[in-house]
Amino acid sequence: MPIIETRDLRKSFRSVVRGEGLGGAVGALFSRRYEEKVAVENVNFSVEAGEVVGYIGPNGAGKSTTIKMLTGILVPTSGTIEVAGLVPYEKRRQNARNIGVVFGQRSQLYWDLPLRESFELLRAIYRVPRDRFRENLAHFVEILDLERFMATPVRQLSLGERMRGDFAAALLHDPKIVYLDEPTIGLDVVAKEAIRAFIADINKRLGTTVILTTHDLADVERLCRRIILIDEGTVIYDGRLERLRDEYGTHRTLVVHLKDPQPDFALPGVDVEHGEPPMVMLRFDRRTTTAEALIRRVTERYAITDVAIVEPEMEDIVRRIYLEGYQKPPARATEA
Amino acid sequence: MFAALEPYIQFALKAMAREATYRFEVFTSIGSLAVRVYLLRVVWVALYAHNAAPDGVLLHQIITYSAVALLMGLILDIDQTSLLHDKLHDGSIVVDFMKPISVPLYLFADGTGEVLFHGALIVPSLAIALLIVHIDVPSAAVFGAFALSFLLGYLVGFCLNFTLNCIAFWTLEISAVQLMLTWVTDLLGGGIVPLLFFPAGFQQAIASLPFASMYSTPLLIYIGKITPDHYLQAMGLQVFWIAVLGVIATIIWRAGARRVVVQGG
Numbered sequence: 001m002p003i004i005e006t007r008d009l010r011k012s013f014r015s016v017v018r019g020e021g022l023g024g025a026v027g028a029l030f031s032r033r034y035e036e037k038v039a040v041e042n043v044n045f046s047v048e049a050g051e052v053v054g055y056i057g058p059n060g061a062g063k064s065t066t067i068k069m070l071t072g073i074l075v076p077t078s079g080t081i082e083v084a085g086l087v088p089y090e091k092r093r094q095n096a097r098n099i100g101v102v103f104g105q106r107s108q109l110y111w112d113l114p115l116r117e118s119f120e121l122l123r124a125i126y127r128v129p130r131d132r133f134r135e136n137l138a139h140f141v142e143i144l145d146l147e148r149f150m151a152t153p154v155r156q157l158s159l160g161e162r163m164r165g166d167f168a169a170a171l172l173h174d175p176k177i178v179y180l181d182e183p184t185i186g187l188d189v190v191a192k193e194a195i196r197a198f199i200a201d202i203n204k205r206l207g208t209t210v211i212l213t214t215h216d217l218a219d220v221e222r223l224c225r226r227i228i229l230i231d232e233g234t235v236i237y238d239g240r241l242e243r244l245r246d247e248y249g250t251h252r253t254l255v256v257h258l259k260d261p262q263p264d265f266a267l268p269g270v271d272v273e274h275g276e277p278p279m280v281m282l283r284f285d286r287r288t289t290t291a292e293a294l295i296r297r298v299t300e301r302y303a304i305t306d307v308a309i310v311e312p313e314m315e316d317i318v319r320r321i322y323l324e325g326y327q328k329p330p331a332r333a334t335e336a
Numbered sequence: 337m338f339a340a341l342e343p344y345i346q347f348a349l350k351a352m353a354r355e356a357t358y359r360f361e362v363f364t365s366i367g368s369l370a371v372r373v374y375l376l377r378v379v380w381v382a383l384y385a386h387n388a389a390p391d392g393v394l395l396h397q398i399i400t401y402s403a404v405a406l407l408m409g410l411i412l413d414i415d416q417t418s419l420l421h422d423k424l425h426d427g428s429i430v431v432d433f434m435k436p437i438s439v440p441l442y443l444f445a446d447g448t449g450e451v452l453f454h455g456a457l458i459v460p461s462l463a464i465a466l467l468i469v470h471i472d473v474p475s476a477a478v479f480g481a482f483a484l485s486f487l488l489g490y491l492v493g494f495c496l497n498f499t500l501n502c503i504a505f506w507t508l509e510i511s512a513v514q515l516m517l518t519w520v521t522d523l524l525g526g527g528i529v530p531l532l533f534f535p536a537g538f539q540q541a542i543a544s545l546p547f548a549s550m551y552s553t554p555l556l557i558y559i560g561k562i563t564p565d566h567y568l569q570a571m572g573l574q575v576f577w578i579a580v581l582g583v584i585a586t587i588i589w590r591a592g593a594r595r596v597v598v599q600g601g
Contacts, residue, residue, distance in 0.1 A: 073433040096436040112354040
């Protein structure tokens with residue numbers, strides 16, 4: 001029985017069409033023409049309890065719209081959603097007790113209050129039993145290292161400190177599901193790692209289901225076994241991360257250091273890119289050729305000093321999908 | 337029962353704590369009140385030197401009127417629902433809708449906390465005002481009627497502010513309208529000059545507007561210009577405005593909240 005299930009989810013918005021410039025703005029005050037924009041369409045997925053799912057896609061793909069529908073603050077235009085047995089927009093407040101939310105760009109802490117008082121307020125809001133609250137808070141204070149700034153008003157916290165506070169705030173009431181919307185945005189490497197370790201820990205220890213949207217694929221690689229890729233409002237891939245890498249990351253790069261610079265280095269049928277001489281980079285499809293064969297072909301013609309094989313980065317794979325769209329599975333090695 | 341109410345009590349307490357953190361504002365608000373009390377006394381004394389008791393309002397009455405109006409302003413000048421406007425403006429209302437709370441009750445609780453804190457400032461402000469001017473003290477019965485009428489006036493103000501802030505659901509920006517409302521309540525509500533001083537026809541027209549419910553009605557009760565046999569009529573009008581504005585506020589809130597839910601934050 002999945003904890004989250006969406007069927008044929010669709011959300012469209014009506015927005016005012018405005019002419020250009022001042023005339024257009026004034027015109028829009030009087031006569032309004034509307035156009036319909038589809039934010040998400042045909043979104044079908046289900047998530048089992050305890051999964052960590054990366055929900056990724058380019059800006060404007062519909063990630064936030066989906067998250068807002070899952071939290072119950074947006075009503076779908078059509079289709080159905082169920083989260084932990086509830087229809088979120090019908091039972092917004094009941095649903096809210098089951099979920100925790102962290103926005104990288106927006107805090108749920110109370111700006112003027114010391115961090116400790118924000119937590120106290122959340123205890124009352126979620127009616128967390130006092131014992132449970134004390135236990136949870138003690139645990140979060142320890143692993144997120146909050147003690148030093150518990151008495152500091154939130155507006156004086158650094159971004160890293162505020163995010164740690166926000167994570168504790170989202171989890172104080174033991175939610176079954178947490179939605180994390182770009183939780184590592186703007187953080188330094190150390191803070192990012194601390195947040196990732198925390199997410200992995202609560203998932204492992206408490207079995208919390210995690211839906212993570214991010215543009216930092218290192219987050220996804222570190223935390224998610226499964227990803228859902230969304231583009232232009234529709235799900236274009238749903239499955240294991242490795243499968244995407246297998247299907248799409250078919251190209252490796254052979255980096256060759258030549259003995260002497262070769263400005264007109266060429267190899268029939270191989271995509272060559274010139275690096276800082278005497279280095280050249282050869283892109284090849286691992287299904288049609290092996291590194292060994294390629295090296296042999298190079299050494300037949302040129303003298304070399306060193307070689308290295310570079311695996312495709314997740315970033316590159318996803319960038320290609322954003323640019324070219326996802327074909328399933330890639331028909332063949334598409335040579336650029 | 338307590339568990340259900342506790343979040344809202346906490347919201348009110350936290351709002352008080354928040355207001356208290358702006359200590360500088362507290363001192364300036366008391367300080368500026370003292371200056372205004374003094375200036376109004378100077379102005380009325382000068383005006384009355386050549387014209388004894390216009391419309392039967394004596395000098396000590398007009399000074400009492402002005403001083404009490406300024407003290408009431410400590411509460412009535414607060415836009416208790418400005419939080420709604422701020423939250424709509426920066427989009428953080430979305431976070432509140434993701435919590436298991438009633439958002440309008442939250443706003444009401446927060447506003448109440450804010451008002452209670454500023455209301456407490458009346459005590460030191462009154463002490464300072466008494467150093468500058470003499471304030472008439474009415475009988476207990478009259479004072480009771482004044483307090484009740486003030487509460488009704490406060491609720492009228494709450495509905496007006498709430499409705500105004502709900503407009504931000506559509507426009508996001510309301511500061512111009514808000515400035516207008518402040519001027520209108522001060523002038524047409526009798527916050528600065530008693531409505532008695534206006535020409536008769538005009539006076540009657542504005543006395544029936546909701547703005548007069550905020551300052552004029554309780555103040556005229558305080559200085560005895562509304563006599564006990566007219567209390568029912570005066571406060572009846574206040575209750576009428578609370579009902580009308582309450583319905584309008586509810587309708588606008590519902591439409592606004594629906595807009596967030598359908599159109600996104």
